Amino acid sequence: MGNDRRTALWLGLAMLILALAAGAAAGLWLDRPPAAPTPAPTPTNEPQALGVLTLPSPTPGPTATPATPAVDLHLPDSTMSNPERDDGTPTRIQAPAIGLDAPVVEVMPRPVIVGDYQATEWPVPGNAAGYHSGSAYPGYGGNTVISGHHNLGTEVFRYLIDLEIGDEVILHAGQARYTYTVAEKELFPEKGTGAQQQLDNGRWIAPTTDERLTLVTCWPYSGNSHRLVIVARP
Secondary structure (H helix, E strand, O other), X not given: OHHHHHHHHHHHHHHHHHHHHHHHHOOOOOOOOOOOOOOOOOOOOOOOOOOOOOOOOOOOOOOOOOOOOOOOOOOOOOOEOOOOOOOOOOOEEEEHHHOEEEEEEEEOOEEXXXXXXXXXXXXXXXXXXXXXXXXXXXXOOOEEEEEOOOOOOOOOOOOHHHOOOXXXXXXXXXXXXXXXXXXEXXXXXXXXXOHHHHHHHHHHHOOOOOOEEEEEEEEXXXXXXXXXXXXXXX
């Protein structure tokens, strides 16, 4: 009988240990309840903050030196002179190699502020090439400057990019005819280069001591990111 009681006691103790172990495995400890689930974040319609970099607007200083003139080839037509004149102003331009034959009208400059500098921009006519008023008359020495659109209006300078060194360019001024030969062809970036670089590019249309003809337009046809400059000499 005593042995039976001891056996029953051991069996009961073993069952209690097994029950406790099962409860622990199931996370049923009374002093360690299961952790509550983390609530999901509440949806919000608030926009995400974006970083904004603010640069101070440049203000021209009181002693700013006027910069070399700049060219803008995307401005509306300005007041233009009558092309039928005989005072030395070019009235027609031709370049047989690219089929160019177009009227030339005089265009007037207007001042602009570029960065910290005062500069000059030149409107370009839509249906003619534009002679920069104040640049040299053909045959008088100095820099005769003519600009034109290549993808606006009548696309006067559409094929200027195809001119090659040695090609002929002819200017008519009244009854006179002036023949030039292409000596330089320059293509350089303009868009997105910064104010200083654009002003530096303007040196091509500045006055010179030698006699030359400078033709200016944009490139490429679909982008206008570059400036094309043709320099021709008598």
